[in-house]
Amino acid sequence: MLAAHLLTIETANSGVTNSGESNNAAQPQSSYLKRDVREDVFYFVMPDRFNNGDVSNDSGAPKGSISHGGLDTTSKWAFHGGDMAGIEQKLDYLKSMGITAIWMTPILRNKAVQKGGFAHHGYWIVDFTEIDPHFGSNADLKRLIDTAHKKDIKVFFDIITNHTADVIKYEECHNADGSFKSGLDQCTYRSLQEVKEQGTYRAFVPEKEQGEKFPEWLNDPRFYHNQGDTTFEGENSLYGDFNGLDDINTEDPEVVKGMIDIYTKLISEFKPDGFRIDTVRHVQLPFWQAFSPAIMAHAKAEGIKNFHVFGEVYDPNPEALSSFTTEGKLPAVLDFGFQSAVGGVFFEDKPVSTIETLIAQDHLYNDEDSNVNQLLTFLGNHDMGRPGFFLNKHLPNASNEEKLQRSMLAHAMMFFSRGVPVVYYGDEQGFTGDGNDVDAREDMMPSKVASYNDNTLLGTEQTTKNDNFNPEHPLYKSIAEYAAIRKQQPLLQYGVQENKFFDDKKQVFAFARVANDTMPNGGVVQQNDEALLVVFNVSAEQQTVTVSQQYESYLVVSGAAKISASDNGETQITLPAFSFGLFSSK
Template sequence: MKLAGTSKFPTTSQLSAKITFPKTPVVSKAMANIKSPAWLNDVRLYHNRGKSTFQGESGRFGDFYGFDDIMTESPEVVKGFIDIYSKWISTTGIDGFRIDTARHVNELFWQAFIPSIKAQALASGKKDFPMWGEVYDSSPETLEYWARYGGFTELLDFPVQDRMLKFIISGAANQLATLLNSDDQYSTATVDPRNFGIFLGNHDMGRIGGFIGGNVNSDSALLRDQMAHVLLFTMRGVPIVYYGDEFGLMGDGDKEARQDLFVTLVDRWRKQQRIGGEPIGMGKSSFDTTNPLQQTIRDLTKLHSSSTAFSAGAMKIRIAENGLLVFSRFDLDTGKEYLMTFNSSDAAITGSFDSEYLENKWEKVLGDGTVSASTKSMKFTVPACGWGVFLSEMVKSSVTPEVRMNKPARNPMFRDRFNLEATISGADVAEVQFQYKDGATWKSLGTDTSPTFKSDLDAAGLYRVFPLISDIKWSTNTEFRAVAYFANRIEAKSETFLFAKP
C-alpha cells in the first residue's frame, strides 16, 4: 500500500498472472476480451484474492459477491477510471455521481480521482457536481474519516439516516440533535455537511415504509411516513427520495427493497400492503395509482426550492426530547426564519422555548399545529404523529452582533488536530467561518452554520471546527480568527489569536 498511486507501483509488465497473485486468475476465451475499455480485460490489474470476507484487508481487496476487485492502487487503473468517468461527463452531460462501496477502495485512489472528475465537470460547464460516496456505517467517526482522509467533499449520511429513523419510530429526538454536533468534525475548507446526502432508506437496508411497518392501513403509519419526509426535506443536507416511497412501498431488507414500479409477475409483490394505498394486485403498475405521499413530496419539493434556508441556511435546534423535535432554519440573506415542529409520539404535545430573538407574527406554511410568540417566549402545539412548518421575519437586534473566538487549543482526543471555537452575541444565529493567515492572505479552515446543542459532551451555543495540524502552513506564531456572517449582510470579526504549531 505504501507504493499505491506512485510511480514506483509495479506496472503490468512487472506482474505475472501465474505467480504474482494469491489466486491465479482464470478467464475463458469467450470472456477474455468482452470488457471496454480494453485495459479492463488485463487480469493483472485485479487483486485476485478470491471472495471477500468483508473483514480486515479482505474488505479492501476481496471480490464482492463475484465482482472482480480491480487494483485501484495502480496508476494505470487510476488514470483509466478518470478517463472513463470524464468521458461520461463530456458526452452525456451527467450532473453527478453516487459512488457505491467507497470505503472499500483505497484513499489515494479517491484523492486523485475526485479532484480530476470535479475539474472535468467544471471544464464542461458544471460548477456544482456532487459525488456522494457511500460509506455504509452509522458511526459519525467513520464518516468523518472519509471526509478528512478519503478526499470526499460529499458523502451519504448514514448516521443521520439512523438517527432520523430512531426519532420517527421511537421518539429519540435527543440522539438526532446531539449527532448533529458531529457536523463540526466534518467541516473543513472543502467539506460542508450541508452538501451531504440524507435519506430515509435505500436498496440495501430497506424502505422507510418497511421500517415503519405495523398496521399499514392505520392513519399512524401514513402520518409517520409523511413526517419522515418532512424531516428529510427541512433539516440540513441534500434530501434523497428513494424511488417507490411516493407510492408507499414497504420493501424491508435488501432484495425486497428493489421492487419495480411496473406491472409485476412476483406474487408476493402483488399482495404486499402499501402505506397510504392498497396492494397493486394484477395487471396494474404503480403509475396507475395515486397515494397521499405523492402530494406530500410534491409540497415538500416546492417548499425546499422556495428558500435557500433549506438548501444552504443555518440551523438551530430548539428542543429535542421525548418524541418532540423543534428547530429553525434561516435564510440570512433575506432575514427569514422557518420554524419546524415534530411530534413522533402518539399524543398531542404543548410546549415552549425561550429566545431573545422572536418575531410576534408567524405564518403557517405547511402541516398542523399552532405557534404563538410573545416577548422572549414561543409557545406551540403539535398533534400526535404531527408536524408543522411556520415562517416569520428574523428579529433585528438593537445591538451590533459580535463574534468572540476562544484561544486555539490542542485537541485532547486526537493528536493530529486542534480546536477552534467561537460564540456569538446580539443575534440568534450566524454562519461562522474560521480562518488562519498565510502570509498576507486569510484562508478558510471551515464554516459552522449550526451552534451546538447541549449534551453530556458539549456545551450549547458553540461554533467549532477541528482543523488538522497538517492543513496549516505554519509560521513561528500563526494568526487565527473567526468571521461571523449575520442576517441582513452584517459581518463581524473576532480578535485574532497567535498560536504556535502544536
C-alpha cells in the first residue's frame, strides 16, 4: 500500500558467506522430494565435456557395436570422455555454488558415429532402455542419482520422442549399404499432398543395422514418417527427418503408447526428478496432451510428487511458447522469450523496454496447473552459444572487465526474475566459445581442442587448457551469492513479477516481486503489502532515477544501489555502472 510518510531505509543481514552457503538457520532447506521446482537452481551439463571420472569407458561399447568409438579429445566434434562418474565427483563443487538440480543432455545409448559426425551430445538414440556406454553403466547412473539425492540435489533427464538415430534409409535415395546414390546428399521432403498422391519413401534398414533399436517396436519402419529431410519450415518441421534422423510418427496411437511405456519404465528404474523434452515443437500437440499427464501421473505413483517436465520449444514468442503449457498440457517450457529479451539487453545493449514487453505477457502461461514461475530461464545453451560469445559478437570493443560485469549482471537478472534459473556449464568459469553448437561445448576438464584453448575467458587468466572448477572465480562466487539470496527470499521463487519503470535512455529498469496465492504455506508470509524491488543499471555510467514512493520502509537485501527518500512521496535510487539493487519492503 502507498505510504504517506518518509521512507525508512535499513540494511538486511543476508547471511551470505563467500562460499555461497547460507548461515541463516531460520529457513531450513526441504529435502529434494519435498522441494517444489520453483525453489530450484539448475545446472545444465553435457556429460561428455564435463569431467572424466572413468577412462575405461571412453570408447563406449566393445568394438563392432553401433555404440563403439568416436573418441578424439583433440576434435570439437568427437567424444572427450566425460561420464557419470565424473559428474558424481563434482557434486560438492555444484552444491557449493547453490545448485539444487542437474539437467544432463541425453544419456541413453546412441549410434556413436553417423555421417562423419559423433554423438557426444546424446541426441542420436538407438536404445531407450540403457545408458550410453561412453557415459558408464546403468549402475553408474543409479549411483550418481543416489549420491546426488543424498546431497539434496535433483537429477533431470533430457529425453527425446521426436526421432531416433539415423538407421532407416530410402530405396529412392540410398544404396543397399545405406550410402547415398550418386549425386544425392539428402532425400527431398515429400509433402503430405505428395504422400497422398505417390506414397512415402520406400523405407528399409541396411543389413548391418537391422534390429539395433530397443524396444523392438522401434525397428519397424511403419512407425516413422518416411517423408525425407526437413528444411525446418512449415509442415516438414513436423514430418521431416532432421539431417537424416528417423522421424517418429507420433500421431500413431501405438507410438504414443510405446513412448509412454519407455519413459514410465525409466522413471520406475532410475527415479529421476524430471524430464527436459527435446524438439517439442516438432511434435503435434495431441501427443503432448496424452504423454505429459501420463508421465506426471506415473511419477507421482512412484513417490516423486514434485516431478517436473519442461519442453524445448525453440521460439522466443510467448504466445507460441505458452500454447504448449496450456493447450499442450506440459507443466513448463524453456523460456526462449526470456533468453531473447534479457540477452538482447545485457549482451547487445538493446533498449531495456524489451524486457518490459516480455513480462507484460506473463499471464499467457497461467492455467490450472502451470504459470510463468515454473518456466526455466537461461542465458545461453549448447545450441545457440554462451553469454561470453554473445558479448564478444555484439560488443567487440567492450573491455574484458565490462563483459564480466555484464555477465554477472545478467545472471543476477536471471536469479531475481520470475522463473527457475538455469546455469549452463562453464559459464560460471567465464567460458566464451567461438559460436554455437560444438563451439559452445568446451571441456571443463583440461581440453586438447585448439579452437577452445585459444579463447580468452572472462574473469580469469586461465584457458580451457586448464582444469576449470575454480570456486574462487568471480562468476562462480556471484552465482553462489545469487542462489543463496534466492533461497532466502521466497518472493524470488513464487512472487508475481510486476513492471515498475523502464528508461531506455538511461538503460535503467525496475520490477517488483509481490506475494500471491500460489505461494506455499509454512514459513512464507503472504501479506498483500510484501514486496521485493529489483533495479538494474545496464549502462557504463552511474544513474539516478526517481520513482513514486510505494512502501513505508525498505531493507537493502543486496547490490550496490543506494536508495533514499524525500518528503514529497518520491524515492530516489542511485546505481553505479553495471549494477543492481535488491530491496525488501519488509
